[in-house]
Amino acid sequence: MATTDPFAGERLKESPFHPRQAPMNLRDAWSSWNGFKFADYYYDTVYEYFCIRNFCGTYDICPMQKYLVTGADALAMLDRMVTRDLGKLKTDRVTYCCWCTDEGRMIDDGTIFRLDEDRFMLTCGSPCIAWLRKSMIGFDDVAVRDVTEETAGLSLQGPTACTVLKTLGLDGIETLKPFGIQRFPFHGDTLMVSRTGFTGGLGYELWIPAPLALTLWDALYEAGGDYGIHPYGEAATNMARLEAGFIMPYMEFSEALKTVNYQHDQSPFELGLDWLVDFRKPHFNGRAALLAERERGPRYRLTKLDIEGNKVAEDAILYNNRRCSRQVGYITSAMWSPAAKANIALAMIETRYLEGDIWAEIYYPKELRPIRKMARCTVRDKPFWSGPGARQTPPPAT
Amino acid sequence: MKRYDAIVIGAGHNGLTNAAYLARAGLDVLVVEKNDYIGGAAVTREMHEGWYYSSCSYVCSMMRQAIHRDLDLSRHGLLLVPYLGTVAFGDNGETLIDYPDEEASYLELKRHSPHDADAMSRFQADLGRYAQLIRKTLLRTPPDPASFRPRDIGELLWLAREFWKLGEQELYEYIRFFTMSAADFLEDYFENDLVKAAMASPGIIGTALGVESPGSAYILLHHVMGDVDGNVGAWGLARGGMGAISHAIASALREAGGELRTEAGVERILVKDGATVGVVLENGDELYSDIVVSNLDAKRTFTRLLAPQDLPPRILERARNFKIRGSSGKVNIALSGMPRFTGLPDNPYINRGGQGFVGSLETMERAYDAWKRGTWSEDPFIESVIPSAWDPTVAPAGKHWMSNFIQYCPPELADGPWTPEKRDAFGQTVVNKIERYAPGFKDLIVHMEVRTPHEIENEIGLTQGNIFQGELTIDQLLFNRPFPGYGQYRMPLKNFWMCGSSTHPGGGVSSACGANAAREILRDLKKPNIVPDDDCYDE
Incomplete structure (x- = not known):
């Protein structure tokens, strides 16, 4: 008689790529996403981050x-x-x-x-x-x-990504423009490839019926063997997206439908997504409110900051002076950027204080002792890093 | 005739850094370079079709992050990629793997010696403490201890305070550390010979000293005090090879309005009334400038580019006796596939990073003995890296290039000058040794570039091929570098400066010498300082 797992109700689901990904997760560094077991990292976060910036890496987007x-x-x-x-x-x-x-x-x-x-x-x-x-x-x-569970998605990001797909036999993939879609016959079915991603560099997302997930994985890793292909997890994704200036749920924004406190959610204007709002179309959800907000100006602005020194400003509160007498905002994400060689952050800052001085109050540990540091912040307009030729078609060779 | 504000001799990374800062400060700067390529020893060259060798320096960790950030070298195309997995190979085929994971490394050490596995943390902590202080001095001008200028006194007090913060006991330890040998230093910590050999090997790299020679402990520190993104002791590769560093700095220089001229070797520095006024190129062109900055080593600068009668005799004597002995060779090898090392698992994280063919302390010391006799050991210490496993741009896909640094290789042989035959024999020695640890290695070889001190000197102008532009022993460090009394980049001729690794803080691709010299030049020109402080003071 088959024994039933008494903990079945609590166990995480496994992605169609799990059988290949699990043995590569040497550190058993698992977290979760939408009920799926999901790698935080596989071997080493920085190693995987550099696969994205230097070779290419795969990121499991099945739980999306x-x-x-x-x-x-x-x-x-x-x-x-x-x-x-x-x-x-x-x-x-x-x-x-x-x-x-x-x-x-x-x-x-x-x-x-x-x-x-x-x-x-x-x-x-x-x-x-x-x-x-x-x-x-x-x-x-x-x-x-x-179609979440019937469609397997795998993101392939990095400067060698196009070469790997060509090696895989996807003829003409180099002509695919950013945000374009191409389809290729694959083992009797269709492999859909979009030139999309979340890293700011060259990258593609591969979409395949779930039963073919492992076949795709094996073919891709065979093709990518000489091009440094390696899986990466949430930690490396978070580094790459921050350098590119992309927002992350629960870091830059709280989903409006799940927020308890008044206006602890965000508007697209506050998140710097003005370009996503098109008032020329007659009606869309939230139009009137957004129109009014555009008139009066958003209260906060998500801002890119370059922070002096190298102490990461995670969770720091921002002031308009180094005496901390007036709070003007807070850090949403922060890291040391290996590619940009800068101490970078995204921050929500009250619009009216954007023009003045901005200081971050940073706490960092030094052999158990917390140290406090005030660091001057400089506002940046452009992404902290963008892949050389990432938007070029055909993309650069490596 | 055009007169530049400044001419910098030599487009190595320090010369370029110096010129970039001078140009940013508004000076009209020209860099002259004898080769038809830039970079000096931080260079990438396609030596075989599809293979791009970092012909000289090959890894990077000393690069001052503050300079990288301030010159925005990332925007100018520079990406530094840390590599993982260094393996030390012992005489009897045993291996010691330095895993990126601390726990794994602990277990690996324990396999060799439980005692040493425990001792490693104390060793790392002590080394970290020593490194912390030295790191803070890298982007500062050394104080002149004989001067009573407020600035020198202030700087001496700063140094004293930093020392004092270490605690009383550490003051003694520090003095010991500066003067002792790597082997003696390690004796305090470890019992296993392979562990000792692996830890000692950075103490001899680039230096005409043995693991048993006093002074080698400091060299060890010099090689482990760098960092990649704050990971002290980590080493990185520049994407596109070491030349990418030089090209990024050159791009920053050009953006600031600086000029760069290649195939413009300097024949002589022009001196008039005790002041430098320009340079004469090898083709006879005369170029004039208010100041001249030499990025060449101290010996070459003072004995080859300046006329003896223009120099104080004492300085000439110092320059002639400047300790810049050649001791290293480099063999760059193009491979048709990845070598497989005996005794290593098929673990891609650790079997294609760095390989240290250390043997044992005894083997390394015997190699030094051979150097002293004017020959090379048949069993040399080799430090190898396989950059193509970490950078898709330096070799064709699926093929590899292996950088092999050899200690020791004499600048002159006891049986006469270097010849192509002897050079090839030296290369063969290296290949034979690697073959012993990676059977089948020879069959993978597609192309080989063998570089003895002779080639290094003739191609990039480092006297005797000394990679540090002068040895890093205490008599030639800090305010003693390059000469006692001339540690602040100003040289004993008016308007004449030095900015290369012959000055503080010495060798390594750090940009610190060039940046420090720029700070001093701007100070003398009464211009505001634009060279950033180091970012390591919060440590």
Whole structure:
């Protein structure tokens, strides 16, 4: 008689790539994402970070939510949900977007893939089926299906990524432009490749029916053997995305639908996502509130900071003077950037203090003793790092 | 005729750093370089189709992060990638793996000696303490202990205070450390010979000293006090080879309006009324400038580019006797595949990083004995790295290049001058040794570049091929570098400066010498300082 696992209800699910990833997780450094067992790192965070910047690495995006939105009204429905104008999104193109509550507060961000005239894939960090169902109200011909578990996604990021895919036999992949989609026959099915990612460098995301996940993994690792391919986890992702200036849920923003305290969520304007909000389209969720916010100006602005010294400003509070008499904001993410060789951070800063001095109050440990340091911050406009030729087509050879 | 504000001789990384800061301060700067490529010893060259060798220096950890950040070398294309997994190979085929994971390294040491596994933490802590102080001095001008200028007194007091912070006992330890041998120093900590040999090997790299010679303990420190992104003791590779460092600094220099001229070797430095006024190039061109900065080593600068009658005799004597003995060779090898080392598991994290063919303390000391006799040992110490495993741009995919640094290799042989045949025989010795540890290695060889001190001197101009531009012994360190009384980059001719590794803080791709010299030059020109402070003071 088969014994049942009494802890089955508490065990994490395994991604379709798990059988290959698990033996490579030498440190048993697991965390979780949407109920899936998920690597924090495999061998060494910095090693994996440098795979992204120097060779290429794979990041398991199976736990990311994927919804197939189909029907004659699919476009209209999504276009009303998100702040960006989807009318411009052509077939086989991908766009980054966000969606808001009626109050203009951000629920989540994600990407929308236009797979066909009336066929879309929406990907996002957290489950959002309830909000999608709410957004469908009033549209007759639209269906939403959660394809998270039937679709395996693997992100391949780094300067050798294109070469690896060419070696894999994806002819013409070098012609794929940023945010474009191409399809390739793969073991009797279709491998979909989008030139998308979360690292600020050259990168692709590979989409395959889950049963073919391991076949894809093996082929990819065979092709990538001479190009330094290596899996990377959450820790390295977080480093790369911060250098690129990308936002992370629960670091830069709290999802509006899950926030208890008033306005402890954020608006797209506060997050510097102005470019995602298109008031030229007639109506979308949160439009009126966002229009009003644009008029009066957002209270906070997510700001890129270059901080003097090399002590990481994690969780630091920001002031407009070094005596700390007036608080002007707080750090959301911070790290020492190996690629930019700078002490970088993203911070929420009250808009009216952006022009003045900004000081971070940093605490760092020195053999158990906490040391306090005031460090001057400089506002940066551009990403801290961007991959050389990352947006070029065809991409540079290595 | 055009007159520059400053001419810097030699486009090595320190010369470029110096010029970049002078240009940023608004000076009209020209760098002249004898070769048709820049970088000096921080250079990448395609020596075989598809293979890009870092022909001289090959790894990086001394580079001052504050300079990298301030000159924005990342934007100028520089990416420093740390490499993992160093293995020491002993005489009898035993291996000692330095795992990136502390616990794994502890267990590995314990396999050799439980005592040494425990002692390692004390060793690292002591070394860390010594390094912490020295690191703070790298981007500072050494005080002149014989001067009563407020600035020198202030700097001496700073140094005294830093020493004092170590505690009374450490003051004694420090003095010992500066003067003792690597082997004696290690005797205080370890019992296992392979552990000792592995730890001692940085103490002889680039130096005409043996593991048993007084002074080698400091060299050891010099090699472990660097860092990559704050990981002290870690070593990195520049993506694209060491030349990427020079090219990034050159790009910063050009952006600041500086000029760079290659194939412009300097024949002579022009001196008028006790002041330098320009240079004469090998092609006869005369170039004039308000100041001249030499990035060449002290011996070459004072004995080859300046006329003896222009110099105080005492300085000429110091320059002639400057200790800059050649002791190292370099063999760059293009490989058709990854070598497989006996006794190592098929673990890609540790079997393709760095290899230290250390043998034992005895083997290393015997290699030194051979050097003293004007020959090379058949069993030399080799420090190898396989950069292609960490950088996709330096060899064709699936192929590799291995950098092999050899200690020792004499600048002159007892049986006459270096010849191509002797050079190749030296290269063969190196290959034979590696073959012993990696059977089949020879079959992988596609191309080989063998560099003895003779080649290094002739190609990039380091006297005797000494990689540090002068030995790092206490008589030639801090305010004694290059000469006692001339430790502040100003040389005994008016408007004449030095900015290379012959000055404080010495050898290594650090940019510190060049930056320090720029700070002093700007000070004399009464311009505001734009050279940043080091960022290691919070440690």
